[in-house]
Each structure stands twice: as C-alpha cells, then as structure tokens.
Amino acid sequence: MVNGKVLNNIIATQSVHENYGGVVPELASRAHQQNIVPVVDQALKNAAIDKNELSAISFTRGPGLLGALLVGTSFAKSMALALDIPLIEVNHMQAHILAHFIEDPQPEFPFLCLTVSGGHTQIVLVESHLKMKVIGETKDDAVGEAFDKSAKLLGLPYPGGPLIDKYAQQGNPDRFSFPETSMPGLSYSFSGIKTGILYFLRDELKKNDQFINENLNDICASIQQTLVGMLLQKLRKAARKHNIKQIAIAGGVSANSGLRKTLAEMAKSEGWTTYVPDFQYCTDNAGMIGIAGHYKYLAGEFVDQKVSALPRMKF
Ligand code: KG4
Ligand code: ZN
Numbered sequence: 183m184v185n186g187k188v189l190n191n192i193i194a195t196q197s198v199h200e201n202y203g204g205v206v207p208e209l210a211s212r213a214h215q216q217n218i219v220p221v222v223d224q225a226l227k228n229a230a231i232d233k234n235e236l237s238a239i240s241f242t243r244g245p246g247l248l249g250a251l252l253v254g255t256s257f258a259k260s261m262a263l264a265l266d267i268p269l270i271e272v273n274h275m276q277a278h279i280l281a282h283f284i285e286d287p288q289p290e291f292p293f294l295c296l297t298v299s300g301g302h303t304q305i306v307l308v309e310s311h312l313k314m315k316v317i318g319e320t321k322d323d324a325v326g327e328a329f330d331k332s333a334k335l336l337g338l339p340y341p342g343g344p345l346i347d348k349y350a351q352q353g354n355p356d357r358f359s360f361p362e363t364s365m366p367g368l369s370y371s372f373s374g375i376k377t378g379i380l381y382f383l384r385d386e387l388k389k390n391d392q393f394i395n396e397n398l399n400d401i402c403a404s405i406q407q408t409l410v411g412m413l414l415q416k417l418r419k420a421a422r423k424h425n426i427k428q429i430a431i432a433g434g435v436s437a438n439s440g441l442r443k444t445l446a447e448m449a450k451s452e453g454w455t456t457y458v459p460d461f462q463y464c465t466d467n468a469g470m471i472g473i474a475g476h477y478k479y480l481a482g483e484f485v486d487q488k489v490s491a492l493p494r495m496k497f
Contacts, residue, residue: 183472188284189229191462193219200339205300211249218257225468233265233269238484240270240475251438251491259487268484272474273497274466275302276314278432280477281463281470283360287475289457293428296417298435300326300341303413305420308430311477314497318368318420325409326435328372331495332379335454336394346402347438353403355440358382360408368420370412373393397400406440413441414448419486421452430457437464445447 183189198209226233241258244251262269279295282288289295289308294317299339303325305318323331326343333342345377360382363374384400386393394401420431431445443460449456463469478484 183476185468185472186283186474186476188469190225191467192221192228193227193462193467198299199341199398203334203340205247205340207247207249207440210247211253213494214250214253214362218253222257222261229281233261238262238268238270238475238479239265240471240478242274242471243271243293243485243489244274245494246274246493248491248493251493252281255489255491259489263487268479269486269489269490270475270478270483271485272471272478273495275299275433275470276312277470277474278428279306279314280307280311280474281432281459281467282430283456283477284469284473285460287457289428289430291428291431292384292424292426293457294412294424294426295432296436297323297433297443298413298431299433300324300330300343301432303372305362305368305417305428307424312483315466317424318416319369320370321365322370322371322373323415325370325372326433327434328376328409329405329438331376332359335380335383336398336401339480341434343435346406347440349399349402350367350406351403353399353401355403355407355478357397357400358404360405363407368416368423370416372409372412375408375412391495403440406438410438410440410444414444416484418448418452422455427452427454428457432459434462434465437461451469492496 194215199205239258239262241254278297285488292309295306301324303320304316307315307317329343329346330341333346338345360378361377363371365371
C-alpha cells in the first residue's frame with residue numbers, strides 16, 4: 183500500500199474447513215502459521231517493494247479467532263521491531279468499512295454502512311475515516327452465519343453463503359416463506375430463522391425425501407430473499423431515522439447478488455446514493471487492513487510492542 187493505493191492484495195484461502203461445516207479454530211491458526219511468511223514474501227515481490235522500504239506495519243488486532251489473531255499480531259510486532267518502523271493496530275470490522283476508500287467512487291461523510299460478515303451484522307454511522315459508531319447490530323447470529331448454517335442444512339459445503347447465492351439466481355424467491363423474528367429498534371436476530379428453516383426442511387423431507395434436491399434453487403432463493411429483506415428493512419429504518427442518504431455495504435455478505443439487487447431497488451425509491459465494494463474487497467482481504475493502516479498512519483495512531491490480540495475488539 184502506497185499513499186492510499188493498494189499495490190498487491192494477495193489472499194491465501196483456507197479450504198481445510200470445507201469438510202467440517204465451519205471454521206475449525208485450531209486448523210485456522212495452523213494454516214495462518216504456515217501461510218504468513220510465504221504470503222508476505224509474495225506480496226512484497228508482487229508489489230516490487232523491498233521490506234526496507236516499508237514505513238509502517240498494520241495488522242488485525244481483532245475481532246476474530248484468538249489463535250489466528252495471535253499469529254498475525256506476533257508476526258507484525260516482530261517485523262515492525264526488526265525494521266524499526268511504527269506498528270498500527272486495525273479493527274477488522276472498521277477495515278471492512280474502510281475498504282470503500284481503496285477505489286473510487288468513495289462515500290461522502292456521514293454515511294451509513296451495513297457491515298455483514300460471518301461474525302457480525304452491524305449498521306454503522308460513519309462520520310470520518312476513523313470515527314464510527316455502531317447504531318444497530320445482531321443480538322445473536324450474524325447474517326453470514328445464517329447463510330452458512332442454512333446451507334449446511336441443505337447439505338452444502340462451508341462456506342455456503344456463496345452457494346446459496348448461486349442457486350438462488352435460478353430460483354423463485356416467493357415459493358417458500360420462513361418466520362422472521364421481529365426485533366425492536368435497529369437490532370437484528372437471525373437465530374430464529376435458522377430454526378424455522380430446520381423445522382421446515384424436516385417436515386418437507388418427511389413427505390418427500392427428495393425435497394431438497396428437487397427444490398434447491400427455490401429454497402435458496404426464498405432463504406436469501408428473507409435474509410436480505412430483514413437486513414434492508416432495518417437499514418432503511420436507520421437511514422430515515424438519521425436522515426442519511428449515503429449508504430454503503432461491506433463485509434463478506436455484501437458480495438451477495440440478491441442483497442446488491444434489492445439495495446439498488448431500495449436506493450431508487452429512497453433516493454440513496456449507494457456504495458458497494460469490488461468483490462475482492464468484500465470478503466476478508468489484506469487491502470482493507472492496509473487502507474485502514476494508511477488513515478491511522480496519517481493520524482499518527484501507533485501502538486507499542488505491548489499490544490496483544492483482542493478477539494472481542496470493539497470500536
Ligand atoms: O467478511 P468475511 O469474508 O469473513 C468474516 O469476517 O466473517 O465474511 C464471510 C461470510 C461467510 O459467512 C460467507 O458465507 C459470506 O460471508 N458470503 C456470502 C457471499 N459471499 C460470502 N454470503 C452470501 N452470498 C455471498 N455471495
Ligand atoms: Zn471479515
């Protein structure tokens with residue numbers, strides 16, 4: 183990353199979790215350990231930069247899985263110490279939002295960001311690059327988890343979110359409906375819907391054991407429409423309440439085609455200007471940690487060698 187421009191955004195995907203129906207923490211940290219040196223080496227090579235030219239190291243302090251965070255934190259601390267350059271801690275969720283500043287067009291402040299990932303579902307009021315406030319969030323599961331767990335019930339491998347998206351594109355979203363949990367204010371709840379889908383599938387499979395195979399596209403389209411509807415209904419409520427028409431989405435689930443399409447329709451009727459990151463900057467990536475580091479570097483926000491990983495980091 184140089185002057186706010188990403189030189190290289192290398193991603194090491196961990197396929198080891200596919201057969202387990204979710205991320206296995208121990209396997210995740212082991213894979214981080216194996217990948218971190220070759221990935222950093224390759225990123226420097228691709229960017230044609232020598233490590234001695236670096237002016238700071240930014241790293242994810244949290245939130246996330248402790249084992250994986252520890253690998254990154256220790257590596258970043260050692261590298262900053264060895265090169266005698268500043269160390270910058272980054273909040274993973276804040277970085278998802280700042281991914282909007284990697285490429286143009288960039289949102290104008292203040293804007294609302296719906297941050298939707300495997301671990302979080304938040305509506306964030308963004309006042310400046312580094313001043314952000316969570317104004318609504320889930321009280322239980324994240325929406326990415328709801329996608330992945332529904333996919334698991336359908337027998338799809340982890341992470342199932344992108345597969346639900348794929349099958350949904352061929353399906354009828356109005357075919358089935360699932361009971362939604364209504365929550366006060368700007369709060370979300372996604373655990374009820376998962377149970378609703380479980381019971382729905384159990385009942386249908388009793389009648390026809392081929393129910394999933396025969397109706398996969400329609401089931402996926404209906405699940406996706408329900409989840410997207412829940413997300414956008416609260417986002418609209420937040421936008422009206424705060425009288426903000428600059429709206430962004432971020433995080434892994436912002437790659438979802440149903441969410442993008444319905445957001446565009448809502449933007450028309452609400453008069454919003456919307457911002458959707460490039461696909462490579464939706465799911466977890468190093469570019470977003472780099473851009474967050476860039477703004478913190480400009481603000482002089484550095485941390486010392488005593489810093490440790492923070493699995494439940496807030497902002
Ligand atoms: O932000 P992210 O890469 O990692 C976390 O910080 O959690 O988000 C991963 C989540 C997973 O739950 C994955 O299934 C979901 O994002 N996801 C999608 C799509 N692409 C990724 N969910 C629905 N549709 C997609 N196209
Ligand atoms: Zn993420």
